[in-house]
Amino acid sequence: MVHLHPTAVNGLMCSRQAESKLRELFGDEHLYIPYTDPGYVLFKKVEEAIAAFRAKRGKEPSVIWLQNHGIFVAADDIEEIRRTYDHILAVLDKDVKTAAHGAAAGSKALQAYLQPEERPVPGRVIEILPALRMLVSETDEQKRLQLKTLKIRNNKLIEYYCEKKEHYIYISRPFTPDGIVYCKSNQLYIDKAKTEDILDDAKKILPFFRQHFGYQPKVIALRGLGIAAVGDNAAQCDTILDVFEDCIKIAAVSEAFGGPHPMTQEQIDFIDHWEVENYRRSIAAGALTGRAQNKTIVVTGAAQGFGQGIADELLKEGANIVVADLNSETGLVTVDEFNQKARSNRAVFVQTDVSKVASIEQLVYQSICCFGGIDCFISNAGILRAGGLEEMSPENFDLVTKINYNAYFYCTKVVSRVMKLQTAYGSPDYYADIIQINSKSGLRGSRANFAYAGGKFGGIGLTQSFALELAPFRIKVNSICPGNYYEGPLWSNPENGLFVQYLKAGKVPGAKTIRDVEDYYLAQVPMRKGCSPLDVSKGVLYLMDQCGETGQALPITGGQVMLN
Structure with a gap:
């Protein structure tokens, strides 16, 4: 027996x-x-109906339909089950098209549909969703801000039901218990x-919604924009959108059969308070803990190397990660690996050229559509072209400067701009972060x-200047100055490392081999070790956690470089 919806x-x-x-x-x-x-x-009820069916027909029913539930x-x-389902769906599809x-x-x-x-x-949407996210994020009993994740979706059918209140009314009540469990019984x-x-x-x-219903909405329908899921985490957002979009499709298909028949208020109230569904709802919420729990962090240059390592460590701490990189082939593989080990958080890839403002604007747009805001932006993408005055070409100098400084x-x-919106609508103890990997x-x-x-020298000057400008908006701007990451491709690539x-x-x-070069650099580090992505991610988490410093350059060099 197979039960489906x-x-x-x-x-x-x-x-x-x-x-x-x-x-x-x-x-x-x-x-x-x-x-x-x-x-x-x-x-x-089902037992009695089966008994009556058996008494009348002398056999068991092979198909049972439940009103406002499934089959x-x-x-x-x-x-045989597969053939039966195929037949049922084919008959329904034909009748729906005939009715259309x-x-x-x-x-x-x-x-x-x-x-x-x-x-x-x-x-x-970048002017709206970040503000909504802060408005629905509440403090817990320990006065800690519990950030929500928002994700928005739009298509022709969603657009139709959201364009007028007269249309929306037909999807405003749940059709099935699943709709209540995952999307709650009231939307905004x-x-x-x-x-x-x-x-x-x-x-x-x-x-008013929170006071009246006792919870924040799980779905916010926005005329002209789409439907936004409000989740405790990114995985929950995906579920909310899928379930609510299915409710929208159900409403549309019901037009072929006389129109929609949602659940009654009495039926809704039973599901809302039934302990079994409350347990299922708690399981569906998922568990996630970590120092970056439910924060959305964009990391440029994160498809591989140092950026990938930093993003990986932050993913383990519960962050939603946006991998922004020019290399789409490697970036997509990285994100797939991230999502295989993610819990209730998620990672997405956005192809980005940090030397172009339009590309960065698209990055921010995609990040907000996926997660509802950006809590920390890590400017990590960079390139290096070594050479003295005689060897360095003006073209290479301009390229290095454009990526490492201008970007x-x-x-x-x-x-x-997005972070200013978030702090304007967020609680007074919410801070956003911009961190340059220097x-x-x-x-x-x-x-x-x-x-x-x-x-890089210029980057620290930018950090201090940006920090002064953005401090009134509760946006911290800091740099991290790592030592050498010998294991990463920047150093170890056999062709151009x-x-x-x-x-x-x-x-x-006097160096004659690559090993000579490596030994030379290790000898300069008091702690006799390179700087790893884990080391840097700990620095990132520290800068995000603290609210007493901005405009700083934090060295993570094993003691090789010390501040005066």
């Missing part, structure tokens, strides 16, 4: 013609059970077009490496 099945079971249309399409061979509260009462199919083998050209020809919802089209989320619909009106409405309505400005300029070469000169060192470049440039006097 297919959209087409519930389009019929959640319609006004559920029983009559079932008889018309499948005759009396299928057993229909009117809605009954789940648990023992439903069990007895059971039983057979002697799996293949006949009795329900005027239903725009049904047409949108049958001809699905993706709709982009408008760009102004904001029927405003202008950004400032949306936020004004949200500030007024959300406290830090571009990133800060774009992401600080270098020990930003703290002291570097022979035959002036292009890199110059950009720093060991190879420094050997060719004669940066290490």
Whole structure:
């Protein structure tokens, strides 16, 4: 026996013609059970109906339909169950399409369901979702801010139901118990077009919603934007969106069967307070703990090397990670690896060229669509071209400066707008962070490496200046100055790694092999070790945790470089 909740099945079971249309399409061979509260009462109802079916027909029913719930199919083998489901769905699909050209020809919802089209989320979402996220994030009993994750989705069908209150009313009540468990029984619909009106409405309505229903909305429908899931974590957001979008599809399909038939308030109240569903809801929420729990962190240059290592460590601490990198092939592999070991948090990849403002704007847009905001932006992407005055070309100098210096400005300029919005709508103890991964070469000169060192020196100047400007907005700006990460590709790449470049440039006097270069650098570190991504991630977490410093350059060099 296999129990499922297919959209087409519930389009019929959640319609006004559920029983009559079932008889018309499948005759009396299928057993229909009117809605009954789940648990023992439903069990007895089904038991009695099966007994009556057996007495009348001399056999067991192979298909049982539950109003506002789903379907059971039983057979002697799996293949027979599969064939039965295929037949049922084919019959329903044909009838829905027939209705779309006949009795329900005027239903725009049904047409949108049958001809699905993706709709982009408008760009102004970056002015709305971060503020909404802060408004629904609350402090716990220990006065700690519990950040929510928001994710938005839009398509032709969602657009139809969200464009008018008269349309939205048809999806405002749950159709099935699953809708209540994962999306709660009440959602928030904001029927405003202008950004400032949306936020004004949200500030007024959300406290009332919380007080009246005893919880924050799991779904916020926004006219002209789409539906936003409000989750305790990213995994929950995915579930909320999938379940609520299925409810929307059910409403559309029901137009082929006389229109929607949602659950009654009495039925909704039973599910809302039933201990079994409350337990299922608690399990679905997922568990996540860590120093970066539910924070969204963007890491540029995170497809591989140092950036990948930092992002990996922050993922372990519960953060949602946005891997921003120019290398899409490697970046997608990295994100796939991240998501395989993530718990309730998630990682996404956004192809990004940090030397172009438009690309960074797209990065911020995608990050907000996926997670609802950006709590920490780590400017890590960088390149190095070693060489002295005679060897360094103007083209290489400009390239190094553009990536290592200019891009830090571009990133800060774009992401600080979002962070200002978050701190404006967030609690007074919420701070956002911008962290530049600098270098020990930003703290002291570097022979035959002036292009890199110059950009890093300048980066610390930017950090201090940005910090002064953004401090009033509770945005901390700091740099981390790591020592050498010998195991990473920046150093160990056999073709163009720093060991190879420094050997060719004669940066290490008397060095004849790559090993000579490595030994030379280890000898300069009092702790006799390189700097790992784990070391740097601990520095990142420290800078995020503390609220007493900004504009600082934190060396993580094993004692090789010490501040005065």
